[in-house]
Amino acid sequence: MVILMLFFFSGLVALVYEVLWMKELGLLFGNTAFAAATTLAAFFSGLAFGGYFWGRRAAGLHNPLQTYGLLELAVALSVLGYFQILNAYHALYPALFEAFGNSPFSFAAIKFLLSVSLLFPAAFFIGGTLPVIAQTLVHDPERLGLRVSVLYAVNTLGAAAGSLLAGFYLPPLFGFSGSYRLAVAATTAIGASALLLARRWPAHRSGDVPSAPERAPDTEESVIPLSTIRALALVSGFGTLGLEVLWTRMFAQVLQNSVYTFATILFIFLLALSAGAALANRIMKSGIPPSRALYGLFTLGAMLAAATPFLFNGWTDGLEYIGARAGWSGYLIQILKMEIAVMALPVLVLGAIFPFLLKIAEPHTLASGRMVGQLVALNTAGSIIGSLTAGFVMIEAIGTWAGIRLIGVIYLLAALYLFFINKHENRALAAIPMTGILLLVSVLDTTRLPQVRIDPVDDEESLLQVWESSSGTVAVVRLRDSLKIKVNNHYTLGGTGSRELEEVEGHLPVLLHRKPESVFLLGLGSGISAGAVLDMPVRRLVVAELIPEVVEASKKYFTRFNNRLFFDPRVQIIGEDARNVLSGSLEKFDLIIADLFIPWRSGAGSLYSLEHFRTVRDRLRGHGLFMQWLPAYQLSRAEFGTIVRTLLEVFPRVTLWRGDFSSRKPVLGLLAQPDSSPLASDALIFSAQHQKDFNKGVPLLAHYIANLGMPGEEWAAYPVNSDDKPVIEYQAPITQRRQKNQEVDWMTGEGLIQFMEHIRKIRECRNDPYLDQLSPDLRTLPEAGMVLHRSRVLKQQGRLSAAKKDYERYKDLLRDAAGEHR
Numbered sequence: 001m002v003i004l005m006l007f008f009f010s011g012l013v014a015l016v017y018e019v020l021w022m023k024e025l026g027l028l029f030g031n032t033a034f035a036a037a038t039t040l041a042a043f044f045s046g047l048a049f050g051g052y053f054w055g056r057r058a059a060g061l062h063n064p065l066q067t068y069g070l071l072e073l074a075v076a077l078s079v080l081g082y083f084q085i086l087n088a089y090h091a092l093y094p095a096l097f098e099a100f101g102n103s104p105f106s107f108a109a110i111k112f113l114l115s116v117s118l119l120f121p122a123a124f125f126i127g128g129t130l131p132v133i134a135q136t137l138v139h140d141p142e143r144l145g146l147r148v149s150v151l152y153a154v155n156t157l158g159a160a161a162g163s164l165l166a167g168f169y170l171p172p173l174f175g176f177s178g179s180y181r182l183a184v185a186a187t188t189a190i191g192a193s194a195l196l197l198a199r200r201w202p203a204h205r206s207g208d209v210p211s212a213p214e215r216a217p218d219t220e221e222s223v224i225p226l227s228t229i230r231a232l233a234l235v236s237g238f239g240t241l242g243l244e245v246l247w248t249r250m251f252a253q254v255l256q257n258s259v260y261t262f263a264t265i266l267f268i269f270l271l272a273l274s275a276g277a278a279l280a281n282r283i284m285k286s287g288i289p290p291s292r293a294l295y296g297l298f299t300l301g302a303m304l305a306a307a308t309p310f311l312f313n314g315w316t317d318g319l320e321y322i323g324a325r326a327g328w329s330g331y332l333i334q335i336l337k338m339e340i341a342v343m344a345l346p347v348l349v350l351g352a353i354f355p356f357l358l359k360i361a362e363p364h365t366l367a368s369g370r371m372v373g374q375l376v377a378l379n380t381a382g383s384i385i386g387s388l389t390a391g392f393v394m395i396e397a398i399g400t401w402a403g404i405r406l407i408g409v410i411y412l413l414a415a416l417y418l419f420f421i422n423k424h425e426n427r428a429l430a431a432i433p434m435t436g437i438l439l440l441v442s443v444l445d446t447t448r449l450p451q452v453r454i455d456p457v458d459d460e461e462s463l464l465q466v467w468e469s470s471s472g473t474v475a476v477v478r479l480r481d482s483l484k485i486k487v488n489n490h491y492t493l494g495g496t497g498s499r500e501l502e503e504v505e506g507h508l509p510v511l512l513h514r515k516p517e518s519v520f521l522l523g524l525g526s527g528i529s530a531g532a533v534l535d536m537p538v539r540r541l542v543v544a545e546l547i548p549e550v551v552e553a554s555k556k557y558f559t560r561f562n563n564r565l566f567f568d569p570r571v572q573i574i575g576e577d578a579r580n581v582l583s584g585s586l587e588k589f590d591l592i593i594a595d596l597f598i599p600w601r602s603g604a605g606s607l608y609s610l611e612h613f614r615t616v617r618d619r620l621r622g623h624g625l626f627m628q629w630l631p632a633y634q635l636s637r638a639e640f641g642t643i644v645r646t647l648l649e650v651f652p653r654v655t656l657w658r659g660d661f662s663s664r665k666p667v668l669g670l671l672a673q674p675d676s677s678p679l680a681s682d683a684l685i686f687s688a689q690h691q692k693d694f695n696k697g698v699p700l701l702a703h704y705i706a707n708l709g710m711p712g713e714e715w716a717a718y719p720v721n722s723d724d725k726p727v728i729e730y731q732a733p734i735t736q737r738r739q740k741n742q743e744v745d746w747m748t749g750e751g752l753i754q755f756m757e758h759i760r761k762i763r764e765c766r767n768d769p770y771l772d773q774l775s776p777d778l779r780t781l782p783e784a785g786m787v788l789h790r791s792r793v794l795k796q797q798g799r800l801s802a803a804k805k806d807y808e809r810y811k812d813l814l815r816d817a818a819g820e821h822r
Helices: 002-029 033-058 064-100 104-127 129-137 141-199 226-252 259-286 290-315 328-351 353-360 368-397 400-422 427-440 496-511 528-533 548-557 578-584 604-608 610-618 637-648 681-689 727-740 749-763 778-796 800-817
Strands: 461-469 472-479 482-487 491-495 518-522 540-544 571-574 589-594 620-631 653-658 667-673 704-707
Touching: 002 033, 002 064, 002 104, 002 129, 002 141, 033 064, 033 104, 033 129, 033 368, 064 104, 064 129, 064 141, 064 578, 104 129, 104 368, 129 141, 129 368, 141 259, 141 353, 141 368, 141 727, 226 259, 226 290, 226 328, 226 353, 226 368, 226 400, 226 472, 259 290, 259 328, 259 353, 259 727, 290 328, 290 353, 290 400, 290 427, 328 353, 328 727, 353 368, 368 400, 368 461, 400 427, 461 548, 472 548, 482 496, 482 548, 491 496, 496 528, 496 589, 496 620, 496 667, 518 528, 518 578, 528 540, 540 578, 578 604, 578 610, 604 610, 604 637, 604 727, 610 620, 610 637, 610 667, 620 637, 637 653, 637 667, 637 727, 704 749, 704 778, 749 778, 778 800
Parallel strands: 518 540, 518 589, 540 571, 589 620
Antiparallel strands: 461 472, 472 482, 482 491, 620 667, 653 667, 653 704
C-alpha cells in the first residue's frame, strides 16, 4: 500500500514537471504548435528510452525498490540541473536564432536538440520507474497483468491530480520557480521514502530469472505472438495520443481556450486512462478469455472514438460556444460535463488496452520489469508518432473529423488482425469490425460535419475558405458586405468591418514618432494595420504572425484592403511567434507595435509580461516608441492595472491613448518610451494642420487620455505580470467568466468614461509634461476627445439630448484649438 501511495505521488509530480516544462520551453522556443510538439517529443523520447533501458536491467537488480528510490532522486537532481542549462540557453538563444533563424529545418533541429538536452535526463529516469516498481512487486509472471494494471491506474490517477494542480493552483500561488521547488521537494521525499522502505524490503523477492531470454508461450490459451503484442502496444500508443491531439483541437472550437480549459481536457483524459487500467484489471479477474477481451476492447473503443465527432457536434449544436453566459464555476461544470460525455467513455475503453496487453504477455514473461519496460517503450514511441502524425499530418491533410475516423479505422483493422491470428470459432465476430469500417467510410461520413460555425440566416454569413493545420482552424468569413478572419471558430483576428480602427492602430503610433525608419509589428491579422504603416515613409516593416494560415488568408482575401502589403519590397513577414522573434533577433527598431491580444487566451499573457516588455525595450533604438494596443472590452480594471504596472516597471513614461471612441468595444493604447522626451513635434504639426485628415476629422491629440508615468501611487497596488508569476494568464480567464455572470465589468461604456475622468483628474492633463511643446489652445484637444467619447456613450444609452449637448461642446473645443475663438 505504501508503494502504491509513493507511485501515486510520483505520477502527480511527473505531470507537474511536464506541464511546467511545456510552458517554460514555449516561452523560449515560441508558442507555436511545432515548438510544443518538439518539446513533447523530447520528453516522451526520454520516457521511452528510460523504460527500455531500466526494464532490461530490472531483473538483475539486487533491490529494485532501492533502485526506484535512487531513480526518483536522480529525477530531482536532473530537474535542478535543468535550471542551470536553461539559463545558459536563454543567453545563447539570440546567437542561435541569428545563425539558424532563416533556415526552418536547421532551426527545428536545434530546438529539438535543446529540448532533448533539457528534458531527456529527467524523463529518462521517470521512464524507468514503472519497470523497476513492477520488478519489485511482481513475483509471479502469471500475475503481471493484474499487478501492473493497478500500478498503471494509480500512477495515471496521480498524473490526473498533477494536471489539476499544475493547471489551476501551483503557478498562480507559488509561481513557476516556486512550483518547481515544491515538485523537486516532493520527488526528493518520494525517493527518500522509497530508500527507507527498501532497507526492510527483502532482496531478490522476485522469482524471476534475471537476464534470461523470453521464452515462447507453452500454454494453449496464449496464442498471440510476442511480436504481435509489441505491435499492438505501438498501435495503442499511436491511437491514444493521436486522439488526444485531435480531441484537443475539437474542443478548442467551442471553449475559452485558456490555460484552465486545456487543463480540464488533460485531467479528464488522464482520469479516464486511469479508469481504463482499472477496467482492464476487472476484466482480467472476470475469466473472459484474454484474446477475446482484447478483441472486444479494440472493436468497442474504435466505434466509440469514431462516434465522438457526431456526439460533439450534437452536444454543441453545431459548434456553438459553450457556456456563453455562465460564471466561472458554472462554466467549469459545463465544460467538464461535455468533456466527460464526449471523451471519457472511449478513453476508458481504449485506456484498458495497454494494461491488458501485459496480461496477454504473461506467457512470454520471465522477467516482469523487462517485459514492462519493452512494452512501455513501444507504447510511448507510438505516442510520439501518433501525436506528431495527428497534429502535423492528419489535421492538415484530411482534417480533424476525418483524422478521428481514420484512427477508428486503424483500431478496427487491429481488431480484425487479432480475430484472424486467434482463429476464433465464431466467424460471425469478424463481421463486427468489418461492418464498423464500412460504416465509417460510408454512412458515418465526417465530411458532413461543419468545420466552422456559420449563420447564413440571422448573421448573413458565408464561408469563403477554411484551413486546418497544426496551428489552428483558420477561416475567412463574409459577413454581409465585410470580410473577417476567424481562428478556432470564435476568435476574430480583424476584418474589413473594423477597417478604420485597424488603420488607426497603424497610423497613430507612426505619427507620434519622429519619422520612424524601421517598424516591427506583433501580429498580422487581416494586415490592415500593417498596411496602414506603409502610408508613412518607413523604410522597413517587419511583421511576425504566429499562424501561417493567417498570413495566407490575409494575402489571398485582404490585399486590396491592406495596401498591397505582400507586394511591397519594404515588408518582411515572418511566420513565427513574435515574442520569440524579438527575443532571438538582435535587430533594433524605431517603433514596435503590438496588436490586440485577448488576455484570457492561453499564451497571450506572456505578451504582457515583464520579460517581454524588457525585450521590447532592448529592441528599440534611441527615442524609440512601443505601442501596446489593448481590447478594453475584454479587460477589467484589475488586468488593465497589472499591465500598466508591469509596463511602468520597464518604461519610465507610459501614456494612454484611445484607438477609437466606441461605447461597446473600445480599444486603448499604451504608448511606452524608454526616455522621458516630450511629444514629438511631428505629432503637434499633424494635429494642428491636418486634423481633418485623421480618423474622420477627429484630431490625433483627441485620442490622448493621460500620462500614466507621472508620479503617483495608483498602480503600486497591482501585481507585476512576469513569466515566473503569470498573473494575467491565470486571472484573466476567471475575470472573463465573472463578467459573463455580471460579477465584474469590462472597461466599456460609462465605467470606462468614469475611469478616464478619474485618471485625467489625478494627472491634470493641462500640466502634463508630455504635452510641453503644445500651445495652450492645442492642449484642449485631449479634453475634446473625452467629451466626444462621452457623447458616444450617452447616445448608446439612449440619452440623446445629453449626447447632443456633449457633441456640441466637442465642436466648440475643436474650434478653440483651431484658433477660431481667439
